[in-house]
Amino acid sequence: MTTIQPIAGENPDLAVLEKVRAGDASAYDALVRKYERQIFRIAQHITQNREDAEDVMQDAFVKAFEKLDQFQGNSKFYTWLVRIAVNESLMRLRKRRTGKLVSMDDEILTEEGSVPRDFADWAPNPEQNYNQAELAEILRKTIQGLPPGFRLVFVLRDVDGLSTEETAETLGLSIPAVKSRLLRARLQLRERLSRYFKRPADPPAKRS
Amino acid sequence: MTCTEFLAILDDVIDEVIPTETRSEIETHLRKCGHCEVVLDTTRKTIEIYRCHEIYELPAEVSERVHQAITVRCQKAR
Numbered sequence: 001m002t003t004i005q006p007i008a009g010e011n012p013d014l015a016v017l018e019k020v021r022a023g024d025a026s027a028y029d030a031l032v033r034k035y036e037r038q039i040f041r042i043a044q045h046i047t048q049n050r051e052d053a054e055d056v057m058q059d060a061f062v063k064a065f066e067k068l069d070q071f072q073g074n075s076k077f078y079t080w081l082v083r084i085a086v087n088e089s090l091m092r093l094r095k096r097r098t099g100k101l102v103s104m105d106d107e108i109l110t111e112e113g114s115v116p117r118d119f120a121d122w123a124p125n126p127e128q129n130y131n132q133a134e135l136a137e138i139l140r141k142t143i144q145g146l147p148p149g150f151r152l153v154f155v156l157r158d159v160d161g162l163s164t165e166e167t168a169e170t171l172g173l174s175i176p177a178v179k180s181r182l183l184r185a186r187l188q189l190r191e192r193l194s195r196y197f198k199r200p201a202d203p204p205a206k207r208s
Numbered sequence: 209m210t211c212t213e214f215l216a217i218l219d220d221v222i223d224e225v226i227p228t229e230t231r232s233e234i235e236t237h238l239r240k241c242g243h244c245e246v247v248l249d250t251t252r253k254t255i256e257i258y259r260c261h262e263i264y265e266l267p268a269e270v271s272e273r274v275h276q277a278i279t280v281r282c283q284k285a286r
Contacts, residue, residue: 025283032278037266044264053264058274062281116215119243122250127257139263158255183219190247190254197250 013077021068032061035078038160039085045155046089048144049096056092060085079162079170086152086171114184118194126197142192150185157182209237214244222252 013034019027036057043056064071064081071080127135143151156167157178168178214237220226221234238245 023286025279028282029275029279032275036271036274037262040266040270041262041264050270054270054274058277058281061278062285065278065282066285116243116247119246121246122253126253127261135261136263139258139261143258143263154258159258179219186219186222186251186254187247189258190251193254193257194250197253 011073011076014073017068017071017073017077020065028065031077035081036061038078039081041159042082042085042152042155043089043092045143045151046086046148047092047096052089052092052096056085056088059088063088075169076166079166082156082160082162082170114187116187116191118191118198120194120198122194122197123199130196138193138196142189145192146185146188150181150188153178153181154185154189158186209233211237211241211244214238214241215247218248218251221248222255 013031016027016031020031039060040053040057043053043060044050047053047056060081063084067084071077123129130138143154146154152171153167153173156162156170157164162170164175164178164182167173167182168175171178173181214221214234217226217230217234226234238248
């Protein structure tokens with residue numbers, strides 16, 4: 001597994017976008033290279049399917065290119081691109097579910113995990129008790145168990161490093177909704193990871 | 209401060225956006241409440257683990273394939 005690089009800067013892509021608009025094809029190539037991993041990750045989190053994530057990645061970058069004139073520069077290019085990728089991912093899911101309406105609000109009504117129940121402390125550096133493949137599987141399985149609306153808020157806010165406001169704008173949610181989902185996502189993930197990472201109980205004292 | 213009150217501002221504590229006047233109240237609560245201390249530490253650790261480990265690697269061959277397709281489609285779109 002590689003380390004995730006956060007998206008930095010206020011609006012770091014404006015100069016590159018100017019070159020793209022002026023007809024410099026290699027400039028767009030650079031943007032694709034810069035954001036392909038994040039877009040692939042988001043598409044995977046929504047579609048839960050690698051082929052779909054590949055298609056979404058391709059469609060999202062092409063659509064962004066085609067609609068570049070509509071990008072006003074009021075927000076980051078990245079958040080605009082993510083919004084396109086989220087919509088493409090939802091459309092892809094809808095196709096797979098033969099037209100059934102799919103939204104990021106599915107299963108959002110559950111109260112599960114809102115209150116912590118497991119108070120066991122974790123082992124120091126608990127992830128080191130697993131090899132990379134095992135750890136990746138644990139992290140995947142755990143986050144896939146979250147309702148989609150929680151999962152995506154967590155990924156954008158905590159993994160990609162978007163602000164609360166950017167996450168709200170990207171997903172078309174209110175700021176209180178993002179905050180509420182983020183808290184519940186964090187707590188649910190913590191609760192579920194505790195099963196794997198908690199400090200082993202001390203063995204019972206031997207009787208003399 | 210009660211555990212419920214602490215939990216309500218847990219995200220602000222993690223994101224370090226707590227007003228100065230509330231900080232000592234939180235520290236006092238955490239000194240007395242082992243459960244809230246564990247919840248804070250392990251929630252921080254949860255975020256750190258997900259931030260530090262890419263769980264959906266983009267394979268190089270997929271990147272190349274998609275990249276070429278994007279280039280071709282963007283050239284047509286011009």
